[in-house]
Amino acid sequence: MKTVPEFAIIGHPNEGKSSVLSTLAEDDSVRVSATPGETVVCQAFPVRIDGREIIRFIDTPGFQNPRQTLEWLQSYQGPEEGMLEAFIGAHQDDPAFQDDCELLRPVAAGAGVIFVVDGSRPLRHVDRAEMEILRLTGAPRMAVINCKDEEEGYLAKWQGEFRKHFNAVRLFNSCRANYRQRIDLLESLKSIDQQLEPVLRTVIEAFQDDWEVRSQRTAAILAAMLIDIISYRRVVPCAPDEEERKRQDLHRDYLEYVTGRERQAQQAIRALFKHNIFNLELPPQSILAEDLFSQRTWEFLGLSKRQIILAGALGGAALGVGIDAATVGTSFGLFSAVGGLIGAGATALKGKDLLSGVRLLGMKMGGEQLRVGPVTNIQLLYILLDRGLLFYSHVINWAHGRRDYERMAALPMTAGATGGFTRRWQREQRAVCDRFFRAVLKGHEGEIEETSVALQDLLRDQFLGLSEDRALLGVEGDPAEHS
Ligand SMILES: Nc1nc2c(ncn2[C@@H]2O[C@H](COP(=O)(O)OP(=O)(O)OP(=O)(O)O)[C@@H](O)[C@H]2O)c(=O)[nH]1
Ligand SMILES: [Mg+2]
Structure with a gap:
């Protein structure tokens, strides 16, 4: 992990990734849109306090072809450290995997992962594929449930599934989260990786x-x-x-x-x-x-x-x-x-x-x-x-x-x-x-x-x-x- 902690916000298209990032980074310049596929390239959003960058969040496009991506990763035989680079190398010119390559780049470069789902809808097979991809990357990762609607009936199911794939799970509503919930989310991030803890503690103190x-x-x-x-x-x-x-x-x-x-x-x-x-x-x-x-x-x-x-x-x-x-x-x-x-x-x-x-x-x-x-x-x-x-x-x-x-x-x-x-x-x-x-x-x-x-x-x-x-x-x- 770099000196400035870096987290990629990853998920299915249109689930609220950019919206979560916007709230988390207190940056209203992040592009949020009702049309899926709004975010097409990764963009880093640094959080600065007194001009000094203390943490960085990366907005990424949604998964494009998660099932086939997962199949490829599962059948990969090479050294584990080189898996993501190998995937990107093999697919970067294929338009069918453009978004998958793009979103995995920051992870390959060592960023932590914040996986965002809309918890107001039921869980699907494709979600499991995405979670499994992220597990295979070995990146420190947490899941964030952003409920776009008031529907809470699916939450238990989501939470149960998440426990299998992530080091931490948090509810975080991108439209309502305030100061306290931002701090709570950062506190949870601390727990996903011991190495992250000291630097995130400093970040939290700076926020406070x-x-x-x-x-x-x-x-x-x-x-x-x-x-x-x-x-x-x-x-x-x-x-x-x-x-x-x-x-x-x-x-x-x-x-x-x-x-x-x-x-x-x-x-x-x-x-x-x-x-x-x-x-x-x-x-x-x-x-x-x-x-x-x-x-x-x-x-x-x-x-x-x-x-x-x-x-x-x-x-x-x-x-x-x-x-x-x-x-x-x-x-x-x-x-x-x-x-x-x-x-x-x-x-x-x-x-x-x-x-x-x-x-x-x-x-x-x-x-x-x-x-x-x-x-x-x-x-x-x-x-x-x-x-x-x-x-x-x-x-x-x-x-x-x-x-x-x-x-x-x-x-x-x-x-x-x-x-x-x-x-x-x-x-x-x-x-x-x-x-x-x-x-x-x-x-x-x-x-x-x-x-x-x-x-x-x-x-x-x-x-x-x-x-x-x-x-x-x-x-x-x-x-x-x-x-
Ligand atoms: N009501 C409600 N709408 C939300 C919430 N989060 C996101 N949205 C809406 O859902 C749509 C998608 O949000 P984005 O943040 O652009 O989603 P994304 O995952 O970045 O989408 P792509 O970049 O297209 O993959 C936008 O119209 C948001 O305003 C929420 O918590 N509540
Ligand atoms: Mg987006």
Whole structure:
């Protein structure tokens, strides 16, 4: 085995080899397609951490002529070490064995084998032939069952057969596997060959360290975003007669700013988790696809209607409170979508005259100037934190090999998915948020730095918990899990 461990992903056409590789290597550039025969030549996909290659997976075409290949290998009389080279030498110009030669090349060169089957279909004779070929190669090998459908009736049969031919067997769903399952698969690989163990242990450690680094960086990205959004201030010249219009402009600018700033943070997080090509599209039912300032967002994240009104965060219109259009257009509706934020810190609202108590905190006229910001309501911090945590859990649970977006998106959001994360936080955790919020409002650099570090530590721990915790992983409702 070489210094960089190398594994060829081998199997029947269209079983999900490329898809498994894509997820395992966190590489969304791997070509996956519903048409059998998509992969025709071997291609190595290195996994790099800090620019250093630590493991390499090789995508291969599916077996083309396994029965005859097996017959040839079984009747081979020469020295065992030269068997694969001899097979390739004898068949490389025969179009009927083109794929078989190609897929056996990396094995002949010493790569370990990960054999992929679709465990949702019954076992066939041809599968046994393929397994027997791999056994004869003598390569360290493990079998991976990738169930393309939910059907699990054949699993026991597959597992029984695999035990005869492989050193290890694992279920690994290329569309759903996450960080934990990738690590588990690597752990199993360790057991297929003693010689592989030390180098794979190093690989696993590198994966784990890298995951922590990514989680730490995600926390830093979110903290920087929060500082920008909370400390947002603008001052514009404003004559008394244009106050109303200017307020609306400022309000709109703020909405755009917050939305854009959040999107920017999400893109940075996405890149950190190597989703480079496909746009991890949020299912339409996802609360993350919902506008940051919509009532649904705020309710979903655990605020009651009354709390939302108290936060003054949403407009009367959004809440369905019967306010006549004229009033909505002026002091309440338009501003109050971010009211509490820039904001119309609405006090308790009662019926039709609820507008009388509305004060526009944070937005004030002074001299010939209109000032806005900073945000005065800590609720926005929690909403943004919740959305950050949801986005993280969405990203880490989006397997790189997953390509069937439509099907995933069409499924309903799960019942268990209501409520934010921060709502369940303890008093100490809320205190960290509180100190951070106040420091940012005060604008004291040192204090911001200090409280931001505490917030990042808190977030990193939450992220790492989310990476390991099966129960929480479904929080965004991985629809495949529940269909
Ligand atoms: N629903 C579902 N579809 C899957 C899964 N794994 C693979 N597929 C789909 O099955 C098809 C084949 O996947 P590939 O990864 O290209 O299969 P392959 O074994 O590399 O195929 P060839 O390169 O043609 O031999 C693609 O349409 C995948 O999206 C899975 O776990 N669930
Ligand atoms: Mg392929």
